[in-house]
Amino acid sequence: xxxxxxxxxxxxxCIGLASGAALLSSCKTxxxxxxxxxxxxxIVPLKDFISSSTPELRYHAYLVVRNDALQYPICxxxxxxxxxxxxxxxxxxxxxxxxxxxxRLTCPAHGSEFDxxxxxxxxxxxxxLRRFPLSVGADELFxxxxxxx
Ligand code: FES
Numbered sequence: 840x841x842x843x844x845x846x847x848x849x850x851x852x853c854i855g856l857a858s859g860a861a862l863l864s865s866c867k868t869x870x871x872x873x874x875x876x877x878x879x880x881x882i883v884p885l886k887d888f889i890s891s892s893t894p895e896l897r898y899h900a901y902l903v904v905r906n907d908a909l910q911y912p913i914c915x916x917x918x919x920x921x922x923x924x925x926x927x928x929x930x931x932x933x934x935x936x937x938x939x940x941x942x943r944l945t946c947p948a949h950g951s952e953f954d955x956x957x958x959x960x961x962x963x964x965x966x967x968l969r970r971f972p973l974s975v976g977a978d979e980l981f982x983x984x985x986x987x988x
Contacts, residue, residue, distance in 0.1 A: 870899040874982075876908050880971075881982040888917050901955075903928075903939060904982075913971065913982065914939050916955040925971040925982045926957045932964035944968070 870890070874881040883904060891897040904913045911929040914937075918924070928937040928944065935948035943960070944953040952961040957968035972983045 870902050872902050872904050873906050874904045876906060880984045881906065881909075881913070883915065883980045883982065885975075885978055885980060900942070901939060911936055914944060915973075915980065915982075916942075918955075921975055923973055923975065923980060924956055925973050925980075926953070927969035927971065929969065930964060931959075931966040931968055932962075937968075 870887065872883055872887040874883045881904065883902065887902055888898045889896060890899045898917055901914055901916045904915060911927055914926045914928050916924045916926070926944065928939070929935075930937055930946040930948065930951055932946065932949060932951050935946050937944040937946055937953070939945075942955050944957075945951070946964065949963050950961065951959065951964035953964070953968050954960050957970050959965065959967060972986050974981045974983075
């Protein structure tokens, strides 16, 4: 193997390793759930928010719920043990599905941005996101799909 081939092969391997590590890292921070559909809403186990239990409990800041019964996913932000928001991931501008990253929901269509409460941070969208009322139980969240707040 000559020097050029060695460098080329080594660089390709390094890029592959770096890409794989980045992909694994992003999967670790993104959490999905399907929840359980009931007559009036969706039940999401609180344990789905747990990201690590050792040495202490750690939680995901948000969870994306995808269910066949929903046209768009719902993003649930966890503020603390008792406070959550459930946001419909449908852009209020023209209905594109939003993407979530950290504390922002962004629209790939025209660039609108929304915060963790669903308020518009950047247009062209002018209206807040649809928010579902939810109640916090001992082990689960209940998202009421009949209403919006
Ligand atoms: S559809 Fe989202 S900004 Fe236009």
